[in-house]
Amino acid sequence: MNETTDADLRSFIPVAADSHFPIQNLPYGVFRRLAGGPASIGVAIGDQILDLTFLENQGMINVPALGKYRLFDRGKLNPLMAAGKRVWSETRALLSRLLRSDERTLRDDPALRQQALVSMNDVTMLLPAEIGDYTDFYSSREHATNVGTMLRGPENALMPNWLHLPVAYHGRASSIVVSGTDVVRPHGQSKPDKAVEPIFGPSRLLDFELEMAVFVGPGNDLGHPIPVTEAEDHLFGLVLLNDWSARDIQAWEYAPLGPFLGKNFLTTISPWVVPLEALEPFRCAGPAQAPIPLPYLQAMGQGAFDIHLEVLLQATTMPQPSCICRSNFNVLYWSLAQQVAHHTVNGCNLRPGDLLASGTISGSTPDSFGSLLELSWRGTKPMSLPNGEQRAFLQDADRITLTGWCQGAGYRVGFGEAIGKVQPAHR
Amino acid sequence: MNETTDADLRSFIPVAADSHFPIQNLPYGVFRRLAGGPASIGVAIGDQILDLTFLENQGMINVPALGKYRLFDRGKLNPLMAAGKRVWSETRALLSRLLRSDERTLRDDPALRQQALVSMNDVTMLLPAEIGDYTDFYSSREHATNVGTMLRGPENALMPNWLHLPVAYHGRASSIVVSGTDVVRPHGQSKPDKAVEPIFGPSRLLDFELEMAVFVGPGNDLGHPIPVTEAEDHLFGLVLLNDWSARDIQAWEYAPLGPFLGKNFLTTISPWVVPLEALEPFRCAGPAQAPIPLPYLQAMGQGAFDIHLEVLLQATTMPQPSCICRSNFNVLYWSLAQQVAHHTVNGCNLRPGDLLASGTISGSTPDSFGSLLELSWRGTKPMSLPNGEQRAFLQDADRITLTGWCQGAGYRVGFGEAIGKVQPAHR
Numbered sequence: 001m002n003e004t005t006d007a008d009l010r011s012f013i014p015v016a017a018d019s020h021f022p023i024q025n026l027p028y029g030v031f032r033r034l035a036g037g038p039a040s041i042g043v044a045i046g047d048q049i050l051d052l053t054f055l056e057n058q059g060m061i062n063v064p065a066l067g068k069y070r071l072f073d074r075g076k077l078n079p080l081m082a083a084g085k086r087v088w089s090e091t092r093a094l095l096s097r098l099l100r101s102d103e104r105t106l107r108d109d110p111a112l113r114q115q116a117l118v119s120m121n122d123v124t125m126l127l128p129a130e131i132g133d134y135t136d137f138y139s140s141r142e143h144a145t146n147v148g149t150m151l152r153g154p155e156n157a158l159m160p161n162w163l164h165l166p167v168a169y170h171g172r173a174s175s176i177v178v179s180g181t182d183v184v185r186p187h188g189q190s191k192p193d194k195a196v197e198p199i200f201g202p203s204r205l206l207d208f209e210l211e212m213a214v215f216v217g218p219g220n221d222l223g224h225p226i227p228v229t230e231a232e233d234h235l236f237g238l239v240l241l242n243d244w245s246a247r248d249i250q251a252w253e254y255a256p257l258g259p260f261l262g263k264n265f266l267t268t269i270s271p272w273v274v275p276l277e278a279l280e281p282f283r284c285a286g287p288a289q290a291p292i293p294l295p296y297l298q299a300m301g302q303g304a305f306d307i308h309l310e311v312l313l314q315a316t317t318m319p320q321p322s323c324i325c326r327s328n329f330n331v332l333y334w335s336l337a338q339q340v341a342h343h344t345v346n347g348c349n350l351r352p353g354d355l356l357a358s359g360t361i362s363g364s365t366p367d368s369f370g371s372l373l374e375l376s377w378r379g380t381k382p383m384s385l386p387n388g389e390q391r392a393f394l395q396d397a398d399r400i401t402l403t404g405w406c407q408g409a410g411y412r413v414g415f416g417e418a419i420g421k422v423q424p425a426h427r
Numbered sequence: 428m429n430e431t432t433d434a435d436l437r438s439f440i441p442v443a444a445d446s447h448f449p450i451q452n453l454p455y456g457v458f459r460r461l462a463g464g465p466a467s468i469g470v471a472i473g474d475q476i477l478d479l480t481f482l483e484n485q486g487m488i489n490v491p492a493l494g495k496y497r498l499f500d501r502g503k504l505n506p507l508m509a510a511g512k513r514v515w516s517e518t519r520a521l522l523s524r525l526l527r528s529d530e531r532t533l534r535d536d537p538a539l540r541q542q543a544l545v546s547m548n549d550v551t552m553l554l555p556a557e558i559g560d561y562t563d564f565y566s567s568r569e570h571a572t573n574v575g576t577m578l579r580g581p582e583n584a585l586m587p588n589w590l591h592l593p594v595a596y597h598g599r600a601s602s603i604v605v606s607g608t609d610v611v612r613p614h615g616q617s618k619p620d621k622a623v624e625p626i627f628g629p630s631r632l633l634d635f636e637l638e639m640a641v642f643v644g645p646g647n648d649l650g651h652p653i654p655v656t657e658a659e660d661h662l663f664g665l666v667l668l669n670d671w672s673a674r675d676i677q678a679w680e681y682a683p684l685g686p687f688l689g690k691n692f693l694t695t696i697s698p699w700v701v702p703l704e705a706l707e708p709f710r711c712a713g714p715a716q717a718p719i720p721l722p723y724l725q726a727m728g729q730g731a732f733d734i735h736l737e738v739l740l741q742a743t744t745m746p747q748p749s750c751i752c753r754s755n756f757n758v759l760y761w762s763l764a765q766q767v768a769h770h771t772v773n774g775c776n777l778r779p780g781d782l783l784a785s786g787t788i789s790g791s792t793p794d795s796f797g798s799l800l801e802l803s804w805r806g807t808k809p810m811s812l813p814n815g816e817q818r819a820f821l822q823d824a825d826r827i828t829l830t831g832w833c834q835g836a837g838y839r840v841g842f843g844e845a846i847g848k849v850q851p852a853h854r
Contacts, residue, residue: 132559133601138684148683159682164625165616169684170597170691174560174776175649184650186773189592189721198591200721222602222693223611223853249773255586256578257565257596258685264597265773266649294616294627346613346676346692347853349601426650426774 007409011099012107013117015046020272020405020414022046023099024281026092027237027272027415028077031123039075039126044272044416045099048117052095055116060098060105063090077129077215077273081236082352084218088236092277125180125271128239129215129353131173134267135343136211136243136357138167139334141287143362146374163291166334166342168359171243172264176355178271179240179418185396185425186265188249202425203246205379206394210311210370210402212329212415213241213357214336215273219350226350228299228341234350235336237273240309240402240418241357244268247373247393269355270402270418278413282306282406287333296345303335307415309361309404311370316397318387324375327361327368329404396424434836438526439534440544442473447699447832447841449473450526451708453519454664454699454842455504458550466502466553471699471843472526475544479522482543487525487532490517504556504642504700508663509779511645515663519704552607552698555666556642556780558600561694562770563638563670563784565594566761568714570789573801590718593761593769595786598670599691603782605698606845612823612852613692615676629852630673632806633821637738637797637829639756639842640668640784641763642700646777653777655726655768661777662763664700667736667829667845668784671695674800674820696782697829697845705840709733709833714760723772730762734842736788736831738797743824745814751802754788754795756831823851 011023021027021044030039031049042049052072055061061072065086071079080088098106106113138144141158144167148157161167185206191198215236220226226234243263250262286304307329312321334342339356360370369375372393376382379392394400399421405414438450448454448471457466458476469476479499482488488499492513498506507515525533533540565571568585571594575584588594612633618625644663647653653661670690677689713731734756739748761769766783787797796802799820803809806819821827826848832841 133599151683161618161625161679161682165680167680167684168687170599170687172560172597172775173600174778174781175774177649184774187652187723188773191588197718198588198721200723222604225614246773252588253592253594254683254685255588256575256681256685257594258681258683260595260597261769261773261775264775291624294625296614296627342688346615346673346688347602347611348599348688348691351601354601 007411010101011045012101013046013048013099017410018412019046020412020416022411023096024408024411025274025278025413026095027274027278028080028128029272030076030126030128032126033118033123041072041077043095044120047120049120049123050095050099051116051118061091061094063087063094065090078353081129081215081217085233088275089277092275125178127176127178128271128273131176131353131355132351134171134173134176134355135168136171136359137334137339138359139332139339140359140362141333142331142364143360143370143374146362146369150378164293166339168343169258171267171357175264176267176269179268181268181420182423183244183266183420184423186246186249187425188246188261189252190248191252198252203248205247206422207245207247207372208311208394208400209243209245209360210309210325210327211241211243211357211360212238212307213269213355214238216350216352216354216356219352219354220344222349223347225344225347226340228297228337231337231340232276234340235276237275238279238415239273240270240404240415242268242400242402242418242420243357243360244420268418268420270416272416274413274415279305279406281408282413284330286330286335289333293338296341297338299335299337303337304330304332306330307404307406309402312401312403313385313391314399315385315387315389315395318385321399321401322386324383325368325370327363327370329361331361331363332358394422396422398422434838437528438472439528440473440475440526444837445839446473447839447843449838450523451835451838452701452705452840453522454701454705455507455555456699457503457553457555459553460545460550468499468504470522471547474547476547476550477522477526478543478545488518488521490514490521492517505780508556508642508644512660515702516704519702552605554603554605555698555700558603558780558782559778561598561600561603561782562595563598563786564761564766565786566759566766567786567789568760569758569791570787570797570801573789573796577805591720593766595770596685598694598784602691603694603696606695608695608847609850610671610693610847611850613673613676614852615673615688616679617675618679625679630675632674633849634672634674634799635738635821635827636670636672636787637736637752637754638668638670638784638787639665639734640696640782641665643777643779643781643783646779646781647771649776650774652771652774653767655724655764658764658767659703661767662703664702665706665842666700667697667831667842669695669827669829669845669847670784670787671847695845695847697843699843701840701842706732706833708835709840711757713757713762716760720765723768724765726762726764730764731757731759732833733757734831734833736829739828739830740812740818741826742812742814742816742822745812748826748828749813751810752795752797754790754797756788758788758790759785821849823849825849
């Protein structure tokens with residue numbers, strides 16, 4: 001697969017220098033050409049989509065590791081995720097070859113191209129997979145420290161377990177939606193600091209959380225942990241994830257069993273799943289770990305990825321979205337491999353299409369904090385927006401965009417966007 | 428449906444007086460006649476199963492509300508759950524009629540009976556449904572008080588939110604298994620009280636939790652709460668649930684985001700789903716609620732059910748299982764309807780086949796506590812077993828059986844059993 005890490009590699013499809021989807025990326029997604037029509041699977045290339053469901057129907061997906069088994073006929077990526085690393089790699093090599101500037105099959109067949117390629121503007125993107133279970137980690141030390149400092153003061157900011165294991169909780173799979181879905185301000189119970197009794201009404205403290213998430217590949221049988229050294233073989237690819245949070249609902253409900261209604265009203269992911277293989281050139285070291293983790297969490301090699309991340313906010317009166325956070329996936333203390341090893345060490349089974357989110361990705365500087373809770377320090381330091389407005393928490397009609405990319409030499413391996421606009425509470 | 432609540436109602440199939448499955452019950456389950464063969468759907472009657480997949484293929488399931496739509500051809504109960512209350516009621520009436528002692532269709536056709544009925548001894552029971560999301564509530568005041576007392580002392584036992592909302596968290600759907608599946612003692616990280624650093628190894632404090640759980644019916648669209656007055660229309664039926672817990676893993680990991688690896692290694696449910704309609708004669712008042720809940724949680728009428736529950740433990744040296752807990756579903760402070768209304772009030776969507784568990788069902792007397800954590804008061808008061816052994820927590824080869832039933836006049840509407848035997852940790 002050297003060719004896909006090659007900055008000189010080019011597609012016959014024109015790709016702008018700042019496009020997220022050059023031939024070095026080839027992320028997978030699920031789309032619909034017509035409302036009510038069937039869902040197809042594709043890879044993004046520039047502002048086009050190569051329709052893999054069509055190509056498979058044409059007999060053009062010949063993957064030796066796969067045989068006659070079909071991957072792209074069910075309108076979701078779960079079969080590809082389940083197929084494992086060898087199939088992923090061979091499929092990617094085949095698609096990369098098809099799209100290369102020096103490969104004639106598609107390039108020189110306008111009729112075939114006409115059917116196999118579709119403009120991103122002409123489709124609706126869908127959830128990439130059926131998500132069985134959704135887990136949300138809490139792997140940014142800076143985020144955990146910030147939240148802990150607000151709740152317990154700087155001396156007891158990090159819980160005693162935090163440096164020993166990747167803390168996580170189960171989230172809600174049913175309410176995960178694809179980018180572009182509006183977020184309706186949720187109703188709920190909360191108890192303002194000075195109130196004697198709890199109150200009910202629309203959340204007053206609506207927030208976003210900048211996260212990324214990985215889709216699980218083959219996974220493991222119940223009772224059979226995945227060793228940390230094999231964990232990455234079970235990771236299909238990454239997306240952006242906005243873990244919308246109602247801070248007032250969350251604060252009142254969360255003790256002692258963790259977040260529930262403060263989170264499960266909506267979670268937004270970006271539609272394009274970037275394969276781990278496309279991220280290999282951007283692999284890097286994560287933060288040093290001290291104390292040294294227990295042996296089942298000890299991984300060799302570099303487990304982090306250099307992914308630049310941004311959050312943009314656009315209020316109705318702003319002509320342009322404004323960047324309110326710049327962070328990086330490489331700040332995360334616990335690696336993806338460590339998360340998988342921990343998650344399964346008790347025998348818990350992961351299934352193809354399960355989603356593991358990182359937790360809020362906050363860096364060490366205030367402009368890298370990945371939530372308004374931190375950016376406005378619990379509302380005590382509202383942010384100033386270019387239009388003169390201030391923001392402690394989200395207001396109705398605010399539009400939040402998460403985006404991110406790896407910067408290569410002359411190209412970007414990008415994740416597109418995870419967008420959501422705040423709609424007023426119902427009634 | 429008067430006939431199904433009638434104590435005089437009899438089936439032509441012989442049913443013992445203490446059977447859990449008289450004609451008044453008719454719970455649904457999924458079974459396999461042959462290893463590797465197809466999954467069928469059935470209702471339990473005495474020690475037999477009426478094969479609904481077969482009857483549907485014979486054109487014998489004529490449900491007006493359903494038309495030509497098939498419910499029993501997919502090896503799981505999700506289509507029936509999705510179909511809603513009117514279909515449930517009509518299907519139940521049809522099956523009750525087919526099995527009545529004065530109905531000749533099946534009774535007088537030995538060839539048909541031979542194909543439509545199968546002995547429970549000749550099948551393997553499977554999970555009744557594909558479970559999308561699994562939620563675990565915490566609705567026994569006595570359980571929450573007991574746990575809170577151990578952790579924080581009697582003055583601060585109940586968290587301030589507990590009397591205002593049904594506390595819950597998301598559990599793991601992938602590791603829910605059907606009765607009879609062994610539970611392997613999980614490995615994990617824990618930190619003994621006097622240790623300086625956490626340790627890794629097999630859990631030393633393995634426990635059960637006596638719970639029941641309800642399968643969701645039609646459910647709701649994202650953003651559209653289910654009012655408390657309509658909540659029961661979305662409840663298909665109940666099962667027993669054992670929320671196996673590794674207390675040492677749980678204690679070290681759970682702050683601040685709740686239980687994770689201490690719970691998600693296995694959850695056992697009973698195979699027969701008892702329809703809410705079969706429980707109607709056993710409806711009763713739950714505990715009085717003070718303070719009065721917020722309006723969205725205020726339900727009229729009786730929201731509890733009188734279901735006698737037992738936990739039995741059998742060590743290898745015991746010839747018989749010994750009852751170690753007697754409790755009742757009617758002790759739960761928060762009703763099923765309140766749980767559904769709360770779960771969806773922020774717009775969170777429930778889907779057919781989702782599972783909502785009650786939390787540990789502990790009563791007010793020590794012999795009604797629904798976990799060893801409480802029965803042995805955190806291990807400080809080990810229980811004595813009939814064979815002279817003591818138990819603070821579960822030992823390898825211990826077999827735990829949950830069972831429960833509603834006692835009618837001369838019949839029982841029972842839930843069968845949720846059984847699991849402890850296997851030693853791997854390696």
